[in-house]
Amino acid sequence: MKTKLPLQASLSLLFMSPILTNFAQQKEVSLGISSSSYSFDNQKQAYNWGASLPGFQVGYLYSPKINLFKKNKNGIINPYMNLEYAFSNCTAKNLNLPTPITLHQLRFSLPMRIRIAQTEKKRFSYYVQGEPGIQVNALQQNYKQRDLPKLEPFDTYLNVGVGFTHSKKIREIKKAGYKFVGVTMNASRMIPLNSFRFGENQGSFHQFRVNIGLKYSYLEPKRVKKRLFMW
Secondary structure, eight states, X not given: XXXXXXXXHHHXXXXXXXXXXXXXXXXXXXXXXXXXXXXXXXXXXXXXXXXXXXXEEEXXXXXXXXXXXXXXXXXXXXXXXXXXEEEXXXXXXXXXXXXXXXXXXEEEEOOEEEEEEEOTTSSEEEEEEEEEEEEEEEEEEOSSOSOSOOOOSEEEEEXXXXXXXXXXXXXXXXXXXXXXXXXXXXXXXXXXXXXXXXXXXXXXXXXXXXXXXXXXXXXXXOOOOOOSOOO
16 A cells, blocks of 8 residues: 555644644535546546546535634634545446446545635625645445446545635624524535545546535623723
């Protein structure tokens, strides 16, 4: 099994997650659609068909309260941690016919969103996103043919894309807690890193996706200083 630096860096950050998640500032629940394909390497290239098939994903994303990033100017840099389930479909060629393959996947990733612009009233903000992650192909189902090669059980990837956040007007906060603050939308591409290799004839998973998320932030009432004298 071969390893590369992107995998080591991703694993190091993931193992740090219990230390960084004592208090979360932001949470986001996301739902999206995808288009996926798979390309086999080496002797298995004859199975490549090249077409992409639709799928979907749901995710839970949250931002830990890290002092290093909390003090960045106006929250331009926002680190997150993400857990996602994906139902993906890709296709392979068998007997010169396309054969669909269904994948149930779990993803653990560390998105980093960097705001690049926002409107004057701050209702819309735009960002670029980089997201290293690990994908587990939990279950592969092929209903037509049983002799297709198995896909990699693990994939490492870098998800890159662009997005925007529409923020709602926040009314007076009377009680501390998580409040719905806006909607996010992003489009991205998963680039395989191939840090894991478990056999000689492996391949790469590719995906384009679009996500819509509901964003929540932890908000507290404004503190009012008590006056000792009324005059």
